[in-house]
Amino acid sequence: MAEIDRSLIGKWGPEGSMRVEFGKIREFARAVKEDDPLFFDEARSLAPPTFLMTVALWIGGLGETRSAVKLDLPRVLHGEQEFEYVKPIHAGDVLTFRSRTKEVFEKEGKRGGKMLFVVGETEFRNQHGDVVAYSRSTVIETAGAVRE
């Protein structure tokens, strides 16, 4: 089972920073089969809806993500992903981001057994200091090993 340190829930972890490169937007847009010319024109290129996933990998590198919960990984599912968009993200923007464990709660599973829900949140600010987006990821630790 997961180990939970409730004193860390809500506490922001360290900040990271990343430039939103046009080449990455174009590559990502192609991968998710976006075909709007907007994504392929550097002068007006905006991040596609799920583009912030490209940052997730580097947040992990900060080492303290979801520090409130140590999950038992073979039992973990990515249950939900949510993005809240406050301002458009343009190619060339430099984003500063930080993450926290927002919420931890338990629910009774459909087939019995407790399921642990962990909501992680990442906040993104641009080079002007404005919050541009939040990304929220819900992972679920099931009572048994994950199966279809």
Next chain:
Amino acid sequence: MSRGAEGNGMRRFYEDVKEGQDLPAFVVQNLTRTDLVRYAGASGDFNPIHHDEEFARMAGNPSVFGHGMLTAGFVGKCVSDFVGVENLRRFKVRFATRVWPGDTITCKGRVTKRYEHDGEKRIDGEVVALNQKGEVAVSGSFSAALPTRG
């Protein structure tokens, strides 16, 4: 294939959208392993279960399978074509069944609500990605603020 001209660049006005209106469907025919590898590279998610056949089989799967967020990205395309990416305020997905190479994935949605919020003309909608058997791979919802003719 693409109804590009509509969601792409052309403005869809709040006045033109009705509750219950369908979003045009976006269909990905015959998902390939190359699609999975391309998404791995673009997103940085190199979990081998999505590109290494041997690894996937050792883990008890019939083959590699798609990243949940790849399907979510297809649904995002369906939504951004309809509302314009700069107008999107919220997008949420829930993962259900997995998608496999060879699957045909149909993304579609519906406007569920029109309302005003923070001085903006908003719409909410629900979206879904189905495989060729009609099983739900991803379900979700969105909110967007649309321009007005005003």
